[in-house]
Amino acid sequence: MARNILKTSLDSAKFSIIFQILFRCITFVLNAFIIRHVGQDVLGIMNVRLLLLESTLIFLSREPLIKACLSDSKSHNWAQVLNQIWLSVPISATFGFILTYIWLHVLSGTEDKYLAQYHYGCFAILVSVIIDQMTQSVVLVAQSYCFVKLKVIVDTIYVIVRTATFVILVLWQPEYAINAFSIAQVLSSIVLSACYYGFFYWYIENLNVIKKKGADYKHQSKMFQDMHDFEFKSIREFMPYSMENSESPLNKDLVILTVSFAKQSFVKQILTEGERYVMTISPVLTFSEQSMYDIVNNLGSLAARFVFRPIEESAYFYFTQMIRREVPLLQQDQKAIVESATVLSQLLKVVTSIGLIVVIFGHNYSHTLLYLYGGHVLTDSYLPTTLLKCHCFAVLLLAVNGVTECYVFATMDNRQLDKYNYLMVIFSVSFLAISYLLTNTLGPVGFILANCINMSARIAHSIHFIRNQYGSSSHRPLDGLKPDKFFSILLAVSFVVTKLSDMYVYQWSIVLHIFIGGLCCLTTLFAWAWENKSLLMLGVERYKRRTSLINKDD
Structure with missing residues (x-):
């Protein structure tokens, strides 16, 4: 692709940070409204139980396919890639019906007054996820061809539609807040899909007109510049088995890479959402206590959600384009390697500094933040303050782990990924065991301590990998960890x-x-x-x- 990868990654990080701030501010205000006016039990059902169902479906059906298909997108056979990405639709539908049955009939139930709404919510999550998967082919093309602003605009529309729908319905009938959440999920997914397909229908039509007229690209709108290699001639080509293809329907290497990422994603999901699985599967905490933990967890993760996650997503895309997985660093383009090492070092310096600031100031301002956010509801008990103070230390580890691990996942070859998957299994089993033991001993604080232990182990592995990879060169990207x-x-x-x-x-x-x-x-x-x-x-x-x-x- 003609567009500059580093510039695109930086733009993506910048716009994603802005979007995350907007999205999290809206969520921040909504949660305060819900806990003050609707109730903690409702917040626990929505933010823990239903969103966990959505998160589980997404990692099972989307994450491995997206990660694999983004790798070295410059050399894609798009017919094969689109065939593969559309597999997420039947996969999400299959896992969706299985998990929905488990969420409805196996897991602990809700109070009778919320039961009908909870059932409706589970099916709404299933429908919204399937709609999202039907849009992934267009999302993948937009990301591969560096349509950075498009993603930000569409995601912003998605959040506004979901939030506005939820707020209007809750203000109309506050006793049906879970139904409002469900309707907002489905409607926003439909709008998201319509926006992506609508944009590319317009874009391809205009691009075809420009090509037919033989117009000079330099004098056209910037949106059409540097798009000589845009391979799609019709919106129908985003569908499976629609593009001309002289090769096999699927790329064997991409399939193998997807399987590796699937193993990795399964374990990483447990590590990321492990405490929610423990809360959901075992009666450790009530819905009210789950909502309290979720509120504190969201407050403690503001820096991670605003800054770290967009940086990680953009960094992963950048490193996948700059470094080839199957080739030793010394045999690759050294200019790209030097740039990659410098970027990694600077990223580590930035996120480590942010994490240290969160630790120092978060410890002494936890009670203040909780009081300003939830009033006496969150400060009458010592537990929320203790949770938030502990979470500040987790943010530092989260910052370092996010960047180091995204680099590792972006540069490992298939053999290394498979080997690391076995190690992640050990991390996952240990995490669940430690979470259960510490939670029964220390309460919700045990979740945070278990997270810290596992993130420390993952950071140690990533540092070992990076040090070995650059051991034969003069580059020392890990120096960015030193304040x-x-x-x-x-x-x-x-x-x-x-x-x-x-x-x-x-x-x-x-x-x-x-x-x-x-x-x-x-x-x-x-x-x-x-x-x-x-x-x-x-x-x-x-x-x-x-x-x-x-x-x-x-």
């Missing part, structure tokens, strides 16, 4: 100052307590910026260069 000296000193000073403020100032002035924390945070950020002037200047130069090119084109 700078002046930044570390100011972090320690900020912890002491904000701890004293939490003990003595917060009791009589919450505003002054927040002001002190804000001042310490700004000072710490200034120290980081001073020690990383070269990185910031590089970013400024790239921004100026890009702006000048845009103005020149205009």
Whole structure:
């Protein structure tokens, strides 16, 4: 593809961060509204039980196929790729009916007044996931051809439709909040699918007109520039077995890679959603307690959802395009390897710094945040504050694990992926066992501690892999994990100052307590910026260069 991979990855990260902030702010406000006006049990059913069903279906039917099909998309046989991605539809339908039966008839039930709504919700999740899978062929093409803004715009429309539908229905009939959630899920999925297919129908029609007229691409809209290699001539070609193909219907290597990712995704899902599975399968916590844990977990994961996840998604795409899985680094394009090592090091530096800031300031402002968010509902008990403080340490590990593991998954060959899958099985079994034991001993805090233990083990493996991969070269991307000296000193000073403020100032002035924390945070950020002037200047130069090119084109 003609478009610059690094530029596209950076754009994707930037727009995704903006979108995540918008989406999480909306979710943040909605959860506060639900817990104050609808009830904790309803929030537990929706955010834990029903969204876990959706998450499980997505990882079983979508994740492995998408990851495999994104690998080295420059050399795709699109007919084979689209045939493979459409397999997610029958897969999601098959697993969907099985899991829906389990969610309805095997797992512990809800109260009688919520039972009918819960049944409706399970089937609504199944329908919405199937609709989403029918859109994945278009989503894959959009991502492979770097339609970054399209994804952000469509996802924003999706969130707005889902949120507006839910809020309107809840305000109309608050006692049917779960039904409102279900209707919003299905409607937003339909809108998402219509937007993607509608855009590409319009785009292909216009692109075909331009090609027929022989117009100069440089004088056309920027949307049509650098698209000489766009292979689709009709919207029908997004369907399975629709493109001309002289080869076999499926690519054997992609199938093998998908199987490897499927094993990996199964284990990773358990590690990611393990506490929800434990809560769902065993009666460890009530729905009300589950909602309390979910609220604290969402608050503690704000940095991860706003910043880390978009960075990880863009970084995974970037590394899959820059580094070839089956070829040793010394035999690849060294310019690409140097750039990749530098990007990995800088990413580690950024996410580690963010994680340390969350640990230092989150510890002394957990109670403040919970009070501002939920009032006395969340602060009358010591448990939510303890959960949030523990979660701050998990955020640091989550930051490091996200970047290191996305690099590992993007560069491992099939043999290494299969080997790592067995290791992930050990991680998963250990995680479930530790979660169950610690939860029965420590309550909800045990979930967070179990997460920390498993993430530490996964980080250790990723570091070992990266160190071995770059061992024969002069590149040391893992140096990005070491925080700078002046930044570390100011972090320690900020912890002491904000701890004293939490003990003595917060009791009589919450505003002054927040002001002190804000001042310490700004000072710490200034120290980081001073020690990383070269990185910031590089970013400024790239921004100026890009702006000048845009103005020149205009």
